[in-house]
Amino acid sequence: MRGLRIGMAQINTIVGDFAGNAQKILKTIAEARPLGIDLLTFPELAICGYPPEDLLLKPQFIDENLRSLDKIVERSSGISIVVGFVDTRSDIYNAAAMIHDGKIVGIYHKIYLPNYGVFDENRYFQAGNECPVYTIAGIGVGVNICEDIWYEAGPTTTQAYSGAEVIVNISASPYHSGKRNFRERMLSTRASDNVAIVAHNNLVGGQDELVFDGNSMILDEKGRLLARGKQFEEDLIVADLDIEAVFRARLHDPRWRKEALLEEQRWHTTKIVVSEEPHTTSKPSLPQRQIQVSDVPGDIYDALVLGTQDYVNKNGFEKVLIGLSGGIDSGLVASIAVDALGSSNVVGVAMPSRYSSPGSISDAELLAHNLSIKLMTIPIEKAFQAYLEMLAAPFKGIKPNVAEENIQARIRGNILMALSNKFGWLVLATGNKSEMATGYTTLYGDMAGGFAVIKDVSKTTVYKLARYRNSVAGSELIPSTIINKAPSAELRPEQQDIDTLPPYDLLDPILTAYVEEDKSVEQIIAMGIDEKAVRRAARLVDTSEYKRRQAPPGIKITPRAFGRDRRLPITNQFKESAET
């Protein structure tokens, strides 16, 4: 029987860490040999990490990537390897090397370069225009990269119609909620349409605002899931591919006609014979495994944990510091941080003011107790009083307003940063997406921090995640008093969020439509949502761009996050929210 044992290494690389990434790759190669793996694959740009952004403009970065590739090639005796790297043949390419037994036998250049959303690949790469098909142990293997497989009649089809029975797609596909199912349906369609086995090797790990979720998959020629990688964890997925089944399916598939095949050759194809002889060595048997994947909201929670863990650790921090207000946002961030880093690496600071309710302080204390984290308490009254005195002359005769409110938030920001500077702890900001969208947040105040964990999480989702975490714990890890209280910034007497914003269950659907779906104000009103709330929300979003521009990075969990994903000018007179 014609078969191939594939191993997909779903590894967590670090951008620019050539030594560390190479070590991880070499270690996996060593693990693969005793498992009898014929073809071992690694994610897109595994050599240098993804996305390297403007590091690609540094020639020395590209050179080091090539030297690193050489090291892998040297250690590839007796195995075939697909690994992503930056190629420099006459231009710069996002490339996949096919390595066999100590030699590079072929290089594929990514054809479809994503240049939307968070992606800027046209900024760096030239597009490829060749679709080689490799013969490995007598089996046709096509290799392509990430975006390439998202297109119908793309490189996958050219390769399949040129003899590829297996399509290896090495990928760095970032997470957003719902994407795994979307990706799985697409890969299934691609496999069955092309009557080929599709092996999709995704990256895993956090890189600045992105989390790569892993979830690598192998789908058979009928589009059925053969094997699945872990979600948000490193993994080595090993599977035996039944190539006879592909042969039989093509024999019986009416679409599989010579004429069609020739018509679909959109790119130049070459055949590269790596090894013709079928592999006959007996292989150790593979253990059965069942991979659990979580869905909303658990997948969002897990993404936030991994994104936080990797941002903190990859940037060389051990401990984090969180301002605990007694509210749900900081409560959720603290629980994520504890799950990411362990209780001993999370420090909470309560910074009560004259406007803090007694409940806020006791709630922060209870939370810290439940999470077993250290809690410091630093009342801000002294500094607040000092500012009011220093500003008494210029502010004389003017009623207190947002200026005095923001002073308090900025004192807290200053205390967090002072502790960070003194002890080397990274400050996690606790603002959510509803606040970031509407600007209901203080620049340099509660926005202060190195990383904004729930920046892309709407307030209504914050509630869901808190309840989810408690249900997993089977206890009130995040106290119910925190979950049930009315949201308030507590920066003036009796303040509540609904004094300024529409209620969150009304606001959040507006924000999703306006920010993530580019719906117009008129379209959102036509959805049956209160006109006044829609206009107000849109106006707040439009006029808060300047704040977001100075926000810390945070983890993307929706189809459109603030940050690289949404690039609006600050200077912008396009005001949709106005009455027409």
Add this chain to the structure above:
Amino acid sequence: MRGLRIGMAQINTIVGDFAGNAQKILKTIAEARPLGIDLLTFPELAICGYPPEDLLLKPQFIDENLRSLDKIVERSSGISIVVGFVDTRSDIYNAAAMIHDGKIVGIYHKIYLPNYGVFDENRYFQAGNECPVYTIAGIGVGVNICEDIWYEAGPTTTQAYSGAEVIVNISASPYHSGKRNFRERMLSTRASDNVAIVAHNNLVGGQDELVFDGNSMILDEKGRLLARGKQFEEDLIVADLDIEAVFRARLHDPRWRKEALLEEQRWHTTKIVVSEEPHTTSKPSLPQRQIQVSDVPGDIYDALVLGTQDYVNKNGFEKVLIGLSGGIDSGLVASIAVDALGSSNVVGVAMPSRYSSPGSISDAELLAHNLSIKLMTIPIEKAFQAYLEMLAAPFKGIKPNVAEENIQARIRGNILMALSNKFGWLVLATGNKSEMATGYTTLYGDMAGGFAVIKDVSKTTVYKLARYRNSVAGSELIPSTIINKAPSAELRPEQQDIDTLPPYDLLDPILTAYVEEDKSVEQIIAMGIDEKAVRRAARLVDTSEYKRRQAPPGIKITPRAFGRDRRLPITNQFKESAET
């Protein structure tokens, strides 16, 4: 004699201000008619402003742009107009409408879409593939857009070889120091190579981090400058083009052979006849004018003034607030602000601390006096003392370090923001590029502000600009005591910048090579610069990315500014600075 009177409207548009931009365009049309202008041109995307960034993802933005274009068309009787807009024929295009006498007679789609540096045009636009040539008053006119003319054998050549005697290039080419001369040489070459008159209509004005410098130019078929627009100002450049001269030059040019012409048709061409009859109406005679353009450092200074003026005014502010330390950075920013907005719209705040030298306070006072701006003085000791007391317990037994220094900077940031919140004044941050590069600046402290005027200006250039401004004034507008003192942050006793950084005359060339030219550490050392200083500077640049990510926007004046122009990951283990 075959001739054409062209008018190039170098206008200052606002992104998204459809009503305002249309009004400006219509006003110019009304001015053009009595001047006998046959062909009136406007900059790239003049209808919607440039660059609109992700506003282009909003269908309602594109629709309003089309409605605005219709208004222009309605008012175009008796004149030919070229204007930039967003076209939506089957896809989204960066387009130029050729309008004549109440009708759109042709549309050109930009072929070369810049997707490097500050540009992301592949994110939004489909590339065009047609090069129409219009016949206006019997004269061949080719229209193309910005980047299109930067390519040898690009659309300009196809159009010239297809009968265009005049090439109109509508443009939004952003300023950096030295670019005007570079652009002029390129346009001159393009004109003489194609034996065509080139009329380059550039945008003018500030838009977030970009300043468009105007400097529109007309070059004759021998590449000689015929007319020039103002620099950093709106202008209407009117010139009579001698088409007979083009005809004669082509007759005698050995390169102008039929075979060559046919070979160079890289894009599909069509001929669109707008009007065959030569214009015979007598036209008013044109006044002679001499346009003065300034060179380094005056052009940089003027760019900063326009960039500041437009950021402040286009965002609806009147007044700005600047923290005056008595140092040269804040002194320069204050003088730029006064030149941009007038003395009455600039407020200075001196915020002395226990470490401020007496000279700093008197220098700030003298500066405010010289610039005729209001100066407030708010000592920060009270708040500093309050923070030290609040943090006494956690900081107990630990020596003062950067934590205490940063507290002072952040108190100042907080005071500036409080005044901003109270009075609605925009805070101008005063950090320079040398500080931004090395991270010698406090996040949320001296980095606080809505706009960072000299963010892209190196410290050595700051000195040049201060001396330049004084030489223009013919007096010590910026006091010489400020210019001559040793740079210091004054955040601890006897502190000087050179305690932490290499001297600026050593540091700045390293930063230019490393940041702007992507030279490797080894290459910079090989330039003969002290190895220790190079490694130290590179390490500081690499480890400060997280600060820059939260910096306010500032004006680009070099070939590579921080911001959109340079997109590095924060999580990045590529450490060039380490000893190998």
